[in-house]
Amino acid sequence: MDNFATVDARTLPGPAPPDPDPRAVARRGSRTVEGVYRFLLTPRWWGINVFVLLAVPFCVFMGSWQLSRFEGRVQDHRAASEQAAYGRDDAARPLERMLPVDKSTSGRRVTASGRYGEQLLVPGRELDGKRGFYVLTLLRTGSGKALPVVRGWLPGTADAAKAPAPPAGEVTVTGALQASETPGDNGVGAGGGLPAGQTGAISAASLVNLVPYRLYDAWVTLDRADSGMTAVPAVAPNGTGLDLKAFQNLGYTGEWFVFAGFVVFMWFRLLRREVEFQRDAALGLVPQEPGRTPVASG
Structure with missing residues (x-):
């Protein structure tokens, strides 16, 4: 027997595989x-x-x-x-020329003439960080309507005895025109049950059942407050x-x-x-x- 080792053909190195085609x-x-x-x-x-x-x-x-x-x-x-x-x-311009109140007329100065009538208090209003109330008086004009006029602000609890009486006779008022307030906005009281002679919001809808006048759907805050009260500054419309x-x-x-x-x-x-x-x-x-x-x- 020959002394040569048997070589398995499968173990022999075969030819190297061809390089893959890059395009393929x-x-x-x-x-x-x-x-x-x-x-x-x-x-x-x-x-x-x-x-x-x-x-x-x-x-x-x-x-x-x-x-x-x-x-x-x-x-x-x-x-x-x-x-x-x-x-x-x-x-200041005549009130009738600036109505109705909108963004272009709110805060503008107006003037109106008439006689003061019913007076109401608006409690729970702050000014300069202090709590107090507005003194609101209805100005009966020659047109047959009444204009709510905020004559000023007083500190403390709303009390009719503290509020000075309005001037008698024919008066002319000058102040900033304001849109009717909406209860619940900008600190305006939304609750009812206020004592007689008080209102939570300054608006025709709130005042119509409190005073015997036809009302303007607007109000005015005076440039100069009456009788030692503090003037209420105008506010921007809602x-x-x-x-x-x-x-x-x-x-x-x-x-x-x-x-x-x-x-x-x-x-x-x-x-x-x-x-x-x-x-x-x-x-x-x-x-x-x-x-x-x-x-x-x-």
């Missing part, structure tokens, strides 16, 4: 990418894509709208402040201040833009998970789930 590799890679993302054309993903395409513009639109509301309130507040400053030096509602608009703006970003983030997250699932399923690493068919990768 590129074509297979392209088909793989197309296969992985082919799930975007399934009905399930059509629904997801349509939802995202509708939700994102809607959220952006709502956020922009809320931002415009906030900017509008800021502009109104600036205009009202400028108008109040301008109105103090503006020449909806023109940087109040809670204005900052709510700013908060809603942020919320809508966050929603838009969240929708986009969730879409990319779902896309990434689906791609990983398709690749793992194509390699047989995960079982096939009902309703999700792995797409061939090449």
Whole structure:
């Protein structure tokens, strides 16, 4: 027997495999990418894509709208402040020419003539950090209507004995025109049950049952208070201040833009998970789930 070892042909080195064609590799890679993302054309993903395409513009639109509301309130507040400053030096105009009260006329100086009639107190009003009450007197004008006139403010609890009597005879008043108050806004009392001779809000709706006159839907605060009282400064009309509602608009703006970003983030997250699932399923690493068919990768 020869002493030569038997060599298994399978252990002999074979010829090296040929280098892959780069164009073929590129074509297979392209088909793989197309296969992985082919799930975007399934009905399930059509629904997801349509939802995202509708939700994102809607959220952006709502956020922009809320931002415009906030900017509008800021502009109104600036205009009202400028108008109040301008109105103090503006020449007084006849009351009838400045009605009805709106954002352009609120705070402007007006003048009216007549005779004082019924007098009421408006409790629970603060001025310079102190609590007190307004002295409100109805001015009966020649038009047959009565104009509520705030003649001044006094500290302490509302007491008719503290309020000075109005001047007798024909008088001419000059002051800032104000819109009727709404109970519950800007510190205006909303509760009822006040004693006789008192009112919580200065408005025609609140006064119509308290005085026997037809009323203007407006009121005036005098430039100079009567009889040692303190003059009540004019206030900006409702909806023109940087109040809670204005900052709510700013908060809603942020919320809508966050929603838009969240929708986009969730879409990319779902896309990434689906791609990983398709690749793992194509390699047989995960079982096939009902309703999700792995797409061939090449």
